[in-house]
Amino acid sequence: MGALEAEKHSPVRLDTSSNNNSNSLYDRSSTEPDAFNGEFVEGEGRQAVQSDLVVTEDDLLEAKDLASTFSLDEVRELMLNVHKLHKRDPNFPTSVLDKIEDFLGNDEVFANPDKYEALISEIKVEAALITNNSPYAEVRSVVPNHDDPGMPVSTIRAWVIGIFFSACIAFINGFFEIRQPAITVTSNVPQLLAYPLGKLLEKILPDVGFTLFGVRHSLNPGPFNRKEHMLVTLMASIAKNSPYTNHIVWTQYLYFGQKWALSFPYQLLIALSTNFIGYGLAGLCRRFLVYPSFCVWPSSLVTIALNTAFHGEGNPGALGPFGRIWRASRIKFFAIAFALMFAYFWLPNVLFSALSIFSWMTWIAPNNVDLNIITGSQQGLGLNPFPTFDWNRFVFWVDPLMVPFFTTLNMFIGAFVSFFIILALYYGNAFNMAFLPINVNLPYDNTGMPYNVTRILDARGIIDEEAYQAYSIPHITAGSMMTYLAFFAVYSATVVYGILYHRHEMAMGFKDLYNSFLPSKKGIVEKGRVLDVHNRLMKSYREVPEWWYLIVLLLSTVFGCVAIGCWPTNTSVGTVFFGIALALIFVVPIGIIYAMTGVEVSLNVLAEFIGGSWVEGNALAMCFFKAYGYITCSHALHFSNDLKLAHYLKIPPRMTFCAQIVPTLVSTFVCVAILQYQIHLPNICTPDAPFRFTCPSVNSFFTSAVLWGTVGPKKLWGVGGLYSPTLVGFPFGAALVVVCYLLARRWPKNNSLRTIHPVLLTYGGILWAPYNLTYIWPAVPVAAFSWLYIKGRYLSLWSKYNFVLSAAFSAGIAISALIQFFSISFSDVAIVWWGNTVIAQGCEAEPGLCRHKTALPEKGYFGADPGTFS
Numbered sequence: 001m002g003a004l005e006a007e008k009h010s011p012v013r014l015d016t017s018s019n020n021n022s023n024s025l026y027d028r029s030s031t032e033p034d035a036f037n038g039e040f041v042e043g044e045g046r047q048a049v050q051s052d053l054v055v056t057e058d059d060l061l062e063a064k065d066l067a068s069t070f071s072l073d074e075v076r077e078l079m080l081n082v083h084k085l086h087k088r089d090p091n092f093p094t095s096v097l098d099k100i101e102d103f104l105g106n107d108e109v110f111a112n113p114d115k116y117e118a119l120i121s122e123i124k125v126e127a128a129l130i131t132n133n134s135p136y137a138e139v140r141s142v143v144p145n146h147d148d149p150g151m152p153v154s155t156i157r158a159w160v161i162g163i164f165f166s167a168c169i170a171f172i173n174g175f176f177e178i179r180q181p182a183i184t185v186t187s188n189v190p191q192l193l194a195y196p197l198g199k200l201l202e203k204i205l206p207d208v209g210f211t212l213f214g215v216r217h218s219l220n221p222g223p224f225n226r227k228e229h230m231l232v233t234l235m236a237s238i239a240k241n242s243p244y245t246n247h248i249v250w251t252q253y254l255y256f257g258q259k260w261a262l263s264f265p266y267q268l269l270i271a272l273s274t275n276f277i278g279y280g281l282a283g284l285c286r287r288f289l290v291y292p293s294f295c296v297w298p299s300s301l302v303t304i305a306l307n308t309a310f311h312g313e314g315n316p317g318a319l320g321p322f323g324r325i326w327r328a329s330r331i332k333f334f335a336i337a338f339a340l341m342f343a344y345f346w347l348p349n350v351l352f353s354a355l356s357i358f359s360w361m362t363w364i365a366p367n368n369v370d371l372n373i374i375t376g377s378q379q380g381l382g383l384n385p386f387p388t389f390d391w392n393r394f395v396f397w398v399d400p401l402m403v404p405f406f407t408t409l410n411m412f413i414g415a416f417v418s419f420f421i422i423l424a425l426y427y428g429n430a431f432n433m434a435f436l437p438i439n440v441n442l443p444y445d446n447t448g449m450p451y452n453v454t455r456i457l458d459a460r461g462i463i464d465e466e467a468y469q470a471y472s473i474p475h476i477t478a479g480s481m482m483t484y485l486a487f488f489a490v491y492s493a494t495v496v497y498g499i500l501y502h503r504h505e506m507a508m509g510f511k512d513l514y515n516s517f518l519p520s521k522k523g524i525v526e527k528g529r530v531l532d533v534h535n536r537l538m539k540s541y542r543e544v545p546e547w548w549y550l551i552v553l554l555l556s557t558v559f560g561c562v563a564i565g566c567w568p569t570n571t572s573v574g575t576v577f578f579g580i581a582l583a584l585i586f587v588v589p590i591g592i593i594y595a596m597t598g599v600e601v602s603l604n605v606l607a608e609f610i611g612g613s614w615v616e617g618n619a620l621a622m623c624f625f626k627a628y629g630y631i632t633c634s635h636a637l638h639f640s641n642d643l644k645l646a647h648y649l650k651i652p653p654r655m656t657f658c659a660q661i662v663p664t665l666v667s668t669f670v671c672v673a674i675l676q677y678q679i680h681l682p683n684i685c686t687p688d689a690p691f692r693f694t695c696p697s698v699n700s701f702f703t704s705a706v707l708w709g710t711v712g713p714k715k716l717w718g719v720g721g722l723y724s725p726t727l728v729g730f731p732f733g734a735a736l737v738v739v740c741y742l743l744a745r746r747w748p749k750n751n752s753l754r755t756i757h758p759v760l761l762t763y764g765g766i767l768w769a770p771y772n773l774t775y776i777w778p779a780v781p782v783a784a785f786s787w788l789y790i791k792g793r794y795l796s797l798w799s800k801y802n803f804v805l806s807a808a809f810s811a812g813i814a815i816s817a818l819i820q821f822f823s824i825s826f827s828d829v830a831i832v833w834w835g836n837t838v839i840a841q842g843c844e845a846e847p848g849l850c851r852h853k854t855a856l857p858e859k860g861y862f863g864a865d866p867g868t869f870s
Contacts, residue, residue: 070124074127083104085292088754090596090754092135103119134533135293142305143301153228166236179693194232201220202223238667239667267672274632278631278635278639281636286640289591302806305803319794343816349820359382397779398776399810401782411599434852442703443475445475446862469867484723496738502589548657617710
């Protein structure tokens with residue numbers, strides 16, 4: 001990892017605050033006993049140790065006492081397990097790994113320990129950090145390594161606030177989901193609003209309550225604390241997404257004419273089924289994705305950073321550039337950054353759109369086709385050194401402050417390499433792509449017009465082969481083809497990566513899962529694990545039994561089978577089980593990658609590909625397969641993220657279980673009720689719809705359903721299919737992982753090879769159609785500045801503010817966008833001037849205006865003749 005390479009060579013300076021709580025070295029005598037062997041050392045010696053271990057001074061001082069209690073044999077056994085688990089972990093500091101290998105690989109260290117006191121001392125400190133905290137500086141920066149089991153969590157006020165915000169966020173997101181443009185409230189908003197509301201209830205509610213099962217429940221048990229706040233945040237986060245099956249209902253009603261889909265019980269059953277089925281997998285995957293320390297879950301750190309800003313104790317100063325000491329508290333820093341982003345976001349989003357889409361080269365020659373194709377930020381490929389000044393675009397694919405630097409870098413490299421592949425396909429007119437726009441995600445017919453899917457459907461919504469042969473093959477753009485090729489590559493790469501890089505961890509997880517059902521063998525696998533402090537602290541709380549999650553999995557499966565089997569869906573109930581099987585295959589390897597990199601590999605294309613092949617010609621059946629194959633895995637990963645969040649904050653698992661189940665139930669009923677209201681509105685999903693409910697997402701879902709379900713993958717990707725060459729992505733992805741693995745084994749000390757992540761490289765090729773380099777390149781310099789420069793030189797400063805800054809910017813944009821929407825967009829207020837109109841000139845005005853080939857062949861169409869489609 002690039003950030004860790006810098007840490008190996010760049011000294012980490014010490015905090016120099018005079019704050020009484022800072023524990024700064026400069027507040028002590030320079031002749032303080034050394035943390036390792038009792039000898040006296042100067043500041044530079046301690047500073048070198050900090051740099052080698054990638055640790056702040058406070059963490060170093062905390063670890064020294066525990067380090068002195070370790071024997072050499074204990075450290076050796078611990079480091080053997082650490083090396084086995086982290087030797088290919090790109091998040092683990094390279095410098096520390098090198099020292100561990102030097103320690104384990106030198107028998108002289110154990111034969112003559114007196115000669116290697118310095119090395120042994122550092123290894124003992126690292127062992128103390130791993131067991132008494134976390135091996136990762138980013139986790140140590142925001143997650144406390146202590147717990148107060150007596151702190152109230154499941155309080156009446158927390159549940160009232162949590163359910164209230166769950167219902168509100170579900171209503172807003174569900175109601176405006178079909179609007180153009182849609183409005184989405186993120187979990188940062190309720191997390192922000194919950195704090196003042198919780199403090200208000202703390203002041204006005206009386207301390208009255210009742211005792212149940214020996215536990216007193218009061219309206220006001222004391223100060224509104226961080227665990228209550230996080231419980232509310234968890235509930236709101238879970239409720240923010242509408243049921244995926246709502247799109248299926250819209251498609252059935254609008255396009256297939258299935259009026260029975262308006263049945264409330266049917267809608268509720270399929271919504272409950274898909275919403276809850278992920279819990280069963282998440283619970284069973286805890287030993288793979290939650291308990292291991294290498295499963296960092298970067299997005300959780302941002303959420304915790306905001307929580308820490310509100311509830312953090314102490315305010316040590318942090319040394320920054322130019323020798324300045326930063327003493328602002330996290331909450332003050334958050335407030336300033338939040339206010340600045342809240343105010344600034346009005347410029348690129350409303351007042352000066354050119355700052356958001358800064359496609360300045362196309363402004364020079366708006367009708368130059370090639371210039372626009374290569375540099376255009378909206379309809380082109382976005383090759384531009386300064387493409388945007390909008391933070392919302394900076395973080396579109398990855399938040400450069402949140403995810404590790406190697407994640408951002410690998411994704412950009414993958415996108416940049418695929419940029420040239422797209423150009424070659426397009427200008428080489430491969431598959432007649434030069435007659436189409438270069439980077440649009442819509443299908444086109446053989447005249448270059450958007451594909452009219454209704455022309456190939458019969459009255460049942462099933463493909464009419466004669467009409468299909470008389471019309472056209474669906475043609476995709478060069479950007480879309482690159483996206484599909486990369487998707488195929490990333491799926492095979494994910495499976496092979498999991499086997500080669502994480503087979504040891506996966507094997508331990510499966511053994512632990514199996515033993516969990518055998519009371520006599522519970523906990524036996526833990527001997528091979530390295531339990532960090534968070535795992536040990538969580539042992540104070542009763543864990544959720546596996547059978548709880550199995551019951552949820554069973555009930556949700558039954559709901560899905562009843563809905564599909566009892567209504568005329570023309571779909572087999574086997575679709576539910578086939579989709580779950582697909583999720584089971586991928587959930588662990590995808591989850592490990594997501595937990596370590598912050599990037600989720602989506603199963604949507606694979607679910608469409610397999611489902612469309614299995615139920616060819618039946619779009620509705622393919623939609624159900626996609627829902628159970630793709631959404632089940634996605635929900636399981638997001639629920640696992642929430643479990644890790646609760647794990648970090650020491651929220652009792654059984655309370656977390658309830659805090660996931662209840663808001664999911666609330667949001668499901670809210671969203672289905674909203675659907676019942678919206679679907680009966682006059683002119684819904686038409687240009688004349690009220691509230692601009694034109695249903696763009698529903699239209700895209702229907703188009704995808706017809707292409708993958710009605711036309712089917714076999715016609716386009718099967719033997720003789722037009723786009724079957726893209727299937728080379730499957731062997732390519734697997735081969736890339738094998739090559740990277742073999743190179744890393746051949747040169748294990750090579751930092752560049754350690755930085756390469758083959759899954760992320762292939763994932764970079766997905767970032768196209770309709771997106772482009774505009775959405776990934778700006779994140780690279782920001783990530784480098786944060787993770788290489790600031791973290792490498794000013795670790796204390798980075799630890800204190802980095803994730804708080806990410807949370808502040810995200811929250812500022814969310815609140816600002818919400819106000820902008822209701823004050824300007826909702827009222828259709830238009831601000832017309834050059835700064836808002838320059839972005840819609842020439843080729844950038846709308847999709848399809850500029851193409852490399854504009855004149856069709858003499859026969860009036862390109863490609864195969866009608867009636868001869870394979």
